[in-house]
Every structure is written in C-alpha cells, then in structure tokens.
Amino acid sequence: MSAGPDWSGRTPQVRLGPPGHGGFCVARHEGRVLFVRHGLPGELVRARVTEDRGGSFCRAEAIDILEASPDRVPPNCPVSGPGGAGCCDFAFATPQAQRALKASVVREQLRRLAHWETDIVVEMLPVRETGLGSRAGGAGRSRGPATGSEPDAEHRLREDATVVVPGAEAPEVGWRTRVRLVVDAEGRAGVHRYRSSDVITDLRCPQPVSGAMDGIADRAWTPGAELVIAVDADGLRHIVEVAPPAAPPRRGGDRRATAARRAAAHARRAERVVSGSGRAVQYVAGRRWEVSATGFWQPHRDAAQRYSDVVAEWADLAPGATAWDLYCGAGVFAARLAEQTGPGGSVLGVESARSAVADGAAALRDLPAVDLRSDRVERWIAAQDRAPEVVVLDPPRAGAGKQVITPLTAAAPARIVHIGCDPAAFARDVGLYREAGYRVRELRAFDAFPATHHVECLALFERA
Numbered sequence: 001m002s003a004g005p006d007w008s009g010r011t012p013q014v015r016l017g018p019p020g021h022g023g024f025c026v027a028r029h030e031g032r033v034l035f036v037r038h039g040l041p042g043e044l045v046r047a048r049v050t051e052d053r054g055g056s057f058c059r060a061e062a063i064d065i066l067e068a069s070p071d072r073v074p075p076n077c078p079v080s081g082p083g084g085a086g087c088c089d090f091a092f093a094t095p096q097a098q099r100a101l102k103a104s105v106v107r108e109q110l111r112r113l114a115h116w117e118t119d120i121v122v123e124m125l126p127v128r129e130t131g132l133g134s135r136a137g138g139a140g141r142s143r144g145p146a147t148g149s150e151p152d153a154e155h156r157l158r159e160d161a162t163v164v165v166p167g168a169e170a171p172e173v174g175w176r177t178r179v180r181l182v183v184d185a186e187g188r189a190g191v192h193r194y195r196s197s198d199v200i201t202d203l204r205c206p207q208p209v210s211g212a213m214d215g216i217a218d219r220a221w222t223p224g225a226e227l228v229i230a231v232d233a234d235g236l237r238h239i240v241e242v243a244p245p246a247a248p249p250r251r252g253g254d255r256r257a258t259a260a261r262r263a264a265a266h267a268r269r270a271e272r273v274v275s276g277s278g279r280a281v282q283y284v285a286g287r288r289w290e291v292s293a294t295g296f297w298q299p300h301r302d303a304a305q306r307y308s309d310v311v312a313e314w315a316d317l318a319p320g321a322t323a324w325d326l327y328c329g330a331g332v333f334a335a336r337l338a339e340q341t342g343p344g345g346s347v348l349g350v351e352s353a354r355s356a357v358a359d360g361a362a363a364l365r366d367l368p369a370v371d372l373r374s375d376r377v378e379r380w381i382a383a384q385d386r387a388p389e390v391v392v393l394d395p396p397r398a399g400a401g402k403q404v405i406t407p408l409t410a411a412a413p414a415r416i417v418h419i420g421c422d423p424a425a426f427a428r429d430v431g432l433y434r435e436a437g438y439r440v441r442e443l444r445a446f447d448a449f450p451a452t453h454h455v456e457c458l459a460l461f462e463r464a
C-alpha cells in the first residue's frame with residue numbers, strides 16, 4: 001500500500017509499456033504503477049490520474065499524446081475518449097494493432113495464470129455488411145420465415161442482401177447486434193461513463209450494426225430503466241424496455257440485509273416490448289432460432305456461426321456418441337454436436353436461464369439426441385456419474401472455475417472444448433485443466449469485440 005499523498009488529478013509524463021488486461025497500458029512513475037487508458041505501447045503521453053485508492057497502482061488516462069505510436073489512427077468512437085464512456089478501449093488503434101494488443105494480453109495471462117508459454121494469433125471474424133433492414137446471418141444459412149409480427153415501415157426488410165468481402169480487414173464498426181443502454185433521471189438513453197454511474201447520452205459509439213440506434217435519442221424513456229436493442233438476423237429491430245430495479249432494501253451490514261439486497265438486485269424485472277416482437281430470429285448453420293431479445297446471444301453478428309464451426313470441427317463425434325454442452329444458452333453448440341451423434345447419440349445441455357432452455361428446446365425439437373435442462377452447471381455436474389466423450393463449455397465472463405473443472409476433469413472425457421471471453425478467467429481455467437492432466441491441443445482467439453479489450457478464446461483439450 002502507498003502511504004503517500006493521493007495522486008488523483010496529477011498529470012505526470014510517462015512512457016507507456018505493454019498492455020494490461022482491461023484496456024490500458026502499464027507505465028511506471030516515481031516507483032508506482034499506472035494503468036493508463038487511451039494510449040498505446042511505446043507512446044510518450046501526459047497522463048491524468050483518475051483514481052488513486054492508495055494501493056500499488058493508480059488508474060490514469062492519456063490526455064496528451066507527446067510521441068504517437070505508428071499504430072495510432074483518428075478514433076472512430078467519439079464517446080469513449082478521456083473522461084468518456086467505457087464502450088471502446090482501443091478505437092484509436094488500427095484493427096491489426098488491436099488484435100496484436102489482445103494477443104499480447106492473452107499470452108501474458110496464460111503465462112502468469114496457466115504457467116504456459118505459447119504464441120497467440122487473434123483472428124478477425126469475416127467481414128459482413130449487415131444492419132437494420134439487411135438480411136444478415138451466418139454463412140450458408142437458410143432464410144427463415146417471417147416473425148410473428150409484421151415489421152413496420154421503418155423496420156421493413158430491404159432487398160440488399162448480405163455482402164461478404166473475402167479476405168478483407170475486419171470492420172471495426174457495425175458489428176454489435178445486441179446493445180444494452182441505461183436511462184437517466186430525465187428519461188434519456190445512454191451509456192455509463194467509464195467506472196462511474198453517470199450517464200452519457202451521446203449514442204454515437206460505432207459498435208452497433210447500422211440502424212440499431214435510429215431514433216433512440218429522440219424518445220423519452222422510463223427513468224432508471226434499461227433498454228435492450230437487438231437487431232436480429234432477419235434485419236428486424238427489437239427494442240425492449242426493462243423496468244428499473246425495485247428500490248434496494250434497507251442499508252446495513254448484517255447478513256439478512258446483504259441477502260435482501262442481493263435478492264433485490266437479481267429479482268425479475270418487468271419487460272415492455274417497444275418495437276419489434278421481442279423475439280429475435282437467428283440462424284446458425286442453416287438452423288433457425290427464435291430467442292428472447294433480452295436473453296443471451298453472441299453479440300458479434302458472425303460469432304455464433306464461427307464458434308459453432310470450430311466446435312463442430314474439434315468435437316468430431318462419431319454417430320451414437322455422448323456429449324455435454326455446458327452453459328448451453330439456446331443450444332447453438334448442442335445442435336452441431338447432435339448432428340454428429342445422430343439420433344442414436346446423446347447430447348445433454350445445461351443452462352441456468354429457463355427461457356433460453358425453452359427457446360433451445362423449440363429450435364432443436366427435430367434432434368432426438370438433444371436434452372436441454374435448466375440447472376446451474378456446478379450443481380448439475382456434481383450429480384453426474386457417467387462421462388461423455390466430449391464436453392463443450394462456454395461459461396460467462398467469470399469462467400468455470402474449480403467448482404466445475406474439478407468434477408469435469410474427474411469424469412475424464414476424451415476431449416473438452418472450452419470457450420472464454422475474459423483472458424484472465426480463461427487462463428485460470430486453462431491452468432486448472434493442465435493441473436488435472438489435460439493438454440491444450442488447439443487454441444484459437446477471435447476478435448469478436450472490435451475496439452474493446454475483449455477477446456474470445458477457444459481451446460481444445462485432450463487427456464495427456
């Protein structure tokens with residue numbers, strides 16, 4: 001701990017070192033570490049300290065670039081610069097440089113947390129021009145029938161079909177099909193300022209697919225609510241307003257007060273469909289899903305298709321085989337696994353969100369091998385006594401952890417496909433597999449969140 005004065009507001013001149021996990025570069029000044037946002041490795045910057053909690057490091061942001069990196073470009077997100085939102089961490093770096101930064105972070109996390117030195121290439125996802133009114137979707141998918149509700153004039157499908165540009169550089173804009181906004185006390189939609197509860201009502205972040213944000217700033221929303229905007233693969237926009245959380249119960253440090261606050265935070269909130277049907281149509285590998293617009297779907301328009309292709313290639317199940325799809329959502333991977341096992345196989349999917357299980361069961365009803373269950377993975381896995389041949393798991397950002405990986409590896413499946421969007425949690429989980437006697441046979445990383453510090457990693461493990 002630093003016993004010295006609070007550095008908040010200081011503006012030291014520093015040379016930026018390597019990127020750290022979380023969208024910043026590491027610098028040193030007078031014996032302390034600074035985590036500096038809005039800069040690139042090697043740059044000389046004047047940094048303003050934004051947070052000093054007295055520990056070994058301070059948070060800062062680069063406010064003057066004194067010597068710029070050759071990887072620097074004019075930022076394409078006007079909302080996320082110094083003092084701005086946390087949406088885009090690297091909107092001022094070339095796409096190639098962004099991928100190199102992410103590769104460096106994944107490599108470092110694997111070295112530190114999994115004690116494994118390896119080289120990483122972060123791959124771009126295919127370029128595809130999609131957006132409101134375009135008929136977007138996965139490669140080779142079939143076009144689905146109309147949704148239950150007719151699109152209005154603003155949202156009617158246009159005839160400009162998806163354009164795939166082979167070999168082109170990944171777009172750093174217009175990739176996000178799901179957006180979650182907050183509503184301020186005046187009823188304006190926006191995003192949080194970085195590490196703050198302030199709401200910034202400038203909606204010009206370039207991540208959403210084209211048309212997703214049209215008209216959102218012109219309307220008054222319910223103060224304290226959240227807005228979910230989903231542009232589905234048929235080009236229909238769904239806007240759902242999620243009611244403000246119930247007033248938090250009384251303050252206090254005792255266990256009952258803490259439990260009551262936690263229950264209030266997780267309580268179901270009313271949803272009001274403002275536009276579209278609230279049921280998003282998605283396609284992966286020619287199969288059609290209809291899922292809740294507020295439920296989970298991979299946000300990058302091409303991610304579900306790409307990951308499911310990798311999962312199918314690595315799983316390589318024989319007819320009649322058994323597999324698990326843990327944290328299965330609506331069963332995107334379960335579908336690919338069941339196509340391989342055929343009706344004589346068994347694919348068990350486990351997912352905590354009941355609505356996702358129901359949506360998945362409906363989409364996969366023609367696959368008799370599939371059985372999707374609503375449960376918590378850590379509870380479900382502890383009750384299993386038979387090992388499948390292949391396990392696919394795609395946990396939330398915090399990773400699977402010991403509670404899941406210990407019983408999973410004890411069951412000794414021949415192959416495990418693990419997917420993780422947080423490099424630190426992913427690296428921790430890789431370390432657990434390695435300790436349990438599995439080795440990494442394949443590792444791929446995808447730039448599924450351009451301009452942000454997030455990166456999706458997929459690994460195939462085999463028993464050593």
Ligand SMILES: C[S@@+](CC[C@H](N)C(=O)[O-])C[C@H]1O[C@@H](n2cnc3c(N)ncnc32)[C@H](O)[C@@H]1O
Pocket residue numbers: 296297298304327328329330331332333350351352353356375376377378394395396397
């Ligand atoms: C990253 S998503 C993956 C979903 C799915 N594989 C897909 O690609 O669409 C993680 C999923 O895990 C679910 N989940 C989170 N914690 C869970 C738990 N403890 N047990 C079961 N499911 C959980 C979430 O509801 C979410 O659907």
